[in-house]
Amino acid sequence: xxxxxFRVALISTASFLPLSLISLIVFLAIYSWPAIQFNQFYFLWxxxxxxxxxxxxxxxxxxxxxxxxxxxxxxxxxVGTIVSSALAxxxxxxxxxGAAYFLSEGVRKSWAGPxxxxxxxxxxxxxxxxxxxxxxxxxxLFGQTIFPFVAKTFSFIPFLNxxxxxxxxxxxSAFVLAxxxxxxxxxxxxxxxxxxxxxxxxxxxxxxxxxxxVFWHITLPKLKTVLIxxxxxxxxxxxxxxxxxxxxxxxxxxxxxxxxxxxxxxMAAFIASQLDSAxxxxxxxxxEALSEVALVLLLITVVVNFAARLLLWMARVR
Numbered sequence: 001x002x003x004x005x006f007r008v009a010l011i012s013t014a015s016f017l018p019l020s021l022i023s024l025i026v027f028l029a030i031y032s033w034p035a036i037q038f039n040q041f042y043f044l045w046x047x048x049x050x051x052x053x054x055x056x057x058x059x060x061x062x063x064x065x066x067x068x069x070x071x072x073x074x075x076x077x078x079v080g081t082i083v084s085s086a087l088a089x090x091x092x093x094x095x096x097x098g099a100a101y102f103l104s105e106g107v108r109k110s111w112a113g114p115x116x117x118x119x120x121x122x123x124x125x126x127x128x129x130x131x132x133x134x135x136x137x138x139x140x141l142f143g144q145t146i147f148p149f150v151a152k153t154f155s156f157i158p159f160l161n162x163x164x165x166x167x168x169x170x171x172x173s174a175f176v177l178a179x180x181x182x183x184x185x186x187x188x189x190x191x192x193x194x195x196x197x198x199x200x201x202x203x204x205x206x207x208x209x210x211x212x213x214v215f216w217h218i219t220l221p222k223l224k225t226v227l228i229x230x231x232x233x234x235x236x237x238x239x240x241x242x243x244x245x246x247x248x249x250x251x252x253x254x255x256x257x258x259x260x261x262x263x264x265x266x267m268a269a270f271i272a273s274q275l276d277s278a279x280x281x282x283x284x285x286x287x288e289a290l291s292e293v294a295l296v297l298l299l300i301t302v303v304v305n306f307a308a309r310l311l312l313w314m315a316r317v318r
Contacts, residue, residue, distance in 0.1 A: 046073030143167020168250035
């Protein structure tokens with residue numbers, strides 16, 4: 001019997017990624033199962049992360065050994081992660097679309113190549129470099145100048161009034177995340193604009209539309225599936241970003257932001273910042289609780305990608 005080697009290799013390669021995702025979810029679920037049993041659903045709805053007395057003797061709660069006073073609630077992490085990523089997308093999308101239009105149709109071809117390369121190189125910068133840039137430049141600039149001005153000028157707008165803070169917080173994190181994901185969105189959208197049929201653009205120009213109107217009313221609606229797809233990829237990166245957010249977010253603990261300047265903490269950044277302390281827990285419950293945080297973050301990412309697939313399917317049906 002002849003074995004179709006190429007077909008078997010292709011199926012194995014294609015199955016590797018979904019199997020890896022399933023294996024990761026299963027591993028995190030098994031490893032964090034003691035924490036899941038201990039925390040139950042209160043884990044998601046409470047703001048009470050406390051490792052307890054790490055120098056005391058372990059106590060037994062619900063059949064599980066934990067340190068005295070240990071509690072694990074991550075609602076502040078869920079809010080910080082989702083709100084900062086959503087705000088970053090609101091900042092990044094218009095800028096990325098404008099940059100893609102400018103580089104594909106708004107500048108001469110001799111300049112488009114070098115400028116496009118520059119934008120693409122921004123995507124290759126390590127996140128810790130963005131974090132250092134945000135820490136050294138944006139935090140003092142925002143905290144001392146921009147945030148006080150915005151809070152005073154737009155005090156009548158909810159979430160823009162109140163204490164402008166020190167520069168560490170939600171808006172700074174969202175701005176850094178936006179700068180990180182703009183190149184990803186812009187590069188993909190730029191190539192899609194260039195591949196749009198010239199006939200469509202010429203038809204719009206023949207109706208009396210200018211370049212910008214052709215792009216807004218004809219080209220961009222045609223690329224809505226591309227825009228949704230790359231937007232979800234960018235959102236996925238924003239949700240999982242660690243070091244850059246860790247350096248500018250303020251690392252709030254058990255605290256929900258009351259305005260756009262308030263300090264926050266995200267799941268990925270929180271895992272990185274708390275792992276060293278969690279390793280001091282002799283019962284290992286703190287590490288298992290951090291694994292449960294990682295599981296929640298992974299499930300949020302999966303749900304976001306599933307929603308994107310659903311949106312793309314609905315767009316094709318229409």
